[in-house]
Amino acid sequence: MSAQPTLEERRALEDALLDYLTAVDALDDLDGMVACFTEDAVLDLSGLDLDVFEGAQAIRGFYEQVFKTMSHHMHTMTNFRVTEYAPGAARCHAYVCGMGRSQEGTDIQVYVYYDLRMRRTDRGWKIAHFYEAPKLPMPDSVAQVHKSN
Amino acid sequence: MSAQPTLEERRALEDALLDYLTAVDALDDLDGMVACFTEDAVLDLSGLDLDVFEGAQAIRGFYEQVFKTMSHHMHTMTNFRVTEYAPGAARCHAYVCGMGRSQEGTDIQVYVYYDLRMRRTDRGWKIAHFYEAPKLPMPDSVAQVHKSN
Amino acid sequence: MSAQPTLEERRALEDALLDYLTAVDALDDLDGMVACFTEDAVLDLSGLDLDVFEGAQAIRGFYEQVFKTMSHHMHTMTNFRVTEYAPGAARCHAYVCGMGRSQEGTDIQVYVYYDLRMRRTDRGWKIAHFYEAPKLPMPDSVAQVHKSN
Numbered sequence: 001m002s003a004q005p006t007l008e009e010r011r012a013l014e015d016a017l018l019d020y021l022t023a024v025d026a027l028d029d030l031d032g033m034v035a036c037f038t039e040d041a042v043l044d045l046s047g048l049d050l051d052v053f054e055g056a057q058a059i060r061g062f063y064e065q066v067f068k069t070m071s072h073h074m075h076t077m078t079n080f081r082v083t084e085y086a087p088g089a090a091r092c093h094a095y096v097c098g099m100g101r102s103q104e105g106t107d108i109q110v111y112v113y114y115d116l117r118m119r120r121t122d123r124g125w126k127i128a129h130f131y132e133a134p135k136l137p138m139p140d141s142v143a144q145v146h147k148s149n
Numbered sequence: 150m151s152a153q154p155t156l157e158e159r160r161a162l163e164d165a166l167l168d169y170l171t172a173v174d175a176l177d178d179l180d181g182m183v184a185c186f187t188e189d190a191v192l193d194l195s196g197l198d199l200d201v202f203e204g205a206q207a208i209r210g211f212y213e214q215v216f217k218t219m220s221h222h223m224h225t226m227t228n229f230r231v232t233e234y235a236p237g238a239a240r241c242h243a244y245v246c247g248m249g250r251s252q253e254g255t256d257i258q259v260y261v262y263y264d265l266r267m268r269r270t271d272r273g274w275k276i277a278h279f280y281e282a283p284k285l286p287m288p289d290s291v292a293q294v295h296k297s298n
Numbered sequence: 299m300s301a302q303p304t305l306e307e308r309r310a311l312e313d314a315l316l317d318y319l320t321a322v323d324a325l326d327d328l329d330g331m332v333a334c335f336t337e338d339a340v341l342d343l344s345g346l347d348l349d350v351f352e353g354a355q356a357i358r359g360f361y362e363q364v365f366k367t368m369s370h371h372m373h374t375m376t377n378f379r380v381t382e383y384a385p386g387a388a389r390c391h392a393y394v395c396g397m398g399r400s401q402e403g404t405d406i407q408v409y410v411y412y413d414l415r416m417r418r419t420d421r422g423w424k425i426a427h428f429y430e431a432p433k434l435p436m437p438d439s440v441a442q443v444h445k446s447n
Contacts, residue, residue, distance in 0.1 A: 008156065072285050074284040079373075157305065174433070223434050
């Protein structure tokens with residue numbers, strides 16, 4: 001995976017991530033949310049001490065819960081880099097400041113990095129493997145709000 | 150407006166927004182500030198519970214007041230997307246963290262989105278309609294500092 | 299220096315800055331850190347009331363100290379602009395939010411701008427002159443943590 005993406009491919013990869021962030025922050029479009037992933041995608045939130053979700057249905061279930069829990073979301077993305085690339089497959093790294101307020105009024109602000117495996121599908125670039133972890137020490141509020149059961 | 154901008158056009162649109170942010174943060178160049186807009190531009194700050202300013206003169210008046218009021222400004226922009234595009238006209242969406250300190254020492258930090266209608270003029274891409282609104286709940290300090298009397 | 303960089307050159311310049319930020323935040327690769335600079339580079343931190351470091355060895359010494367001092371680093375970069383350009387030489391401006399935690403547990407968050415002179419070398423674009431200064435008023439913690447004795 002030592003090839004370099006063209007500017008068009010790099011743009012398309014970054015836009016695929018922006019599509020994801022747009023859906024996460026809209027908090028109301030589960031179909032659009034799941035459409036950012038491949039059917040067999042893995043959403044690995046173990047870096048946040050949360051679960052690993054495998055496949056579109058499990059991922060949908062996670063975001064269904066998130067959308068119910070949160071009243072506001074804003075995820076700002078910077079320092080996007082393509083760290084590995086081959087035609088049809090890429091690895092991307094980005095910083096994200098994830099901010100939000102839960103329905104119960106708890107404010108969250110976390111500083112994380114995303115490490116994403118992207119795959120080109122007939123629907124365009126999609127997230128095949130999503131991993132995130134803290135880049136700065138985490139506040140306690142995250143596990144309180146998002147931890148399943 | 151279903152066409153896609155070329156990479157060059159997308160770059161030019163994002164640069165037009167960066168020119169705006171550079172002028173806002175310089176706090177000293179009213180001509181450069183107003184030059185970011187079309188002559189008939191509308192600056193709609195109703196989403197912040199502020200006024201709607203129509204035309205270059207009204208917009209100049211608003212920023213004249215802002216420049217007098219603030220001692221520091223820093224507007225960081227992320228998640229830039231072109232949401233609609235036709236040759237000569239585009240709609241752009243971005244996240245902005247607007248930070249500053251007023252002459253009286255009040256610190257401001259707001260998390261907003263910009264929804265911009267851009268038009269290509271003989272001076273390049275300019276803002277024809279500017280709308281912003283909170284993406285996260287707003288602190289009280291903004292209305293205190295910027296509200297016109 | 300009135301020429302405009304191609305999209306490829308602009309991308310390469312921004313990537314050179316992202317390489318720098320990646321090395322600063324990794325906190326463990328002094329060779330990679332120094333490789334972001336030209337051999338004769340100047341790291342001018344006088345805008346932060348810190349020292350001016352001239353040449354690769356002095357720059358290495360500064361980051362050696364920083365890497366020992368800090369347990370976490372995250373530098374988010376936005377508003378990247380190429381402000382001057384000629385083939386082989388460029389000036390770039392960016393906003394950076396520099397965040398971190400020292401080994402002693404002091405959290406730092408500063409809002410600065412970078413004003414960089416870049417030079418194209420046979421290793422690609424490198425930083426020849428690095429200047430940064432606060433864009434918003436600075437907290438006291440920075441001088442406490444980084445000031446050379």
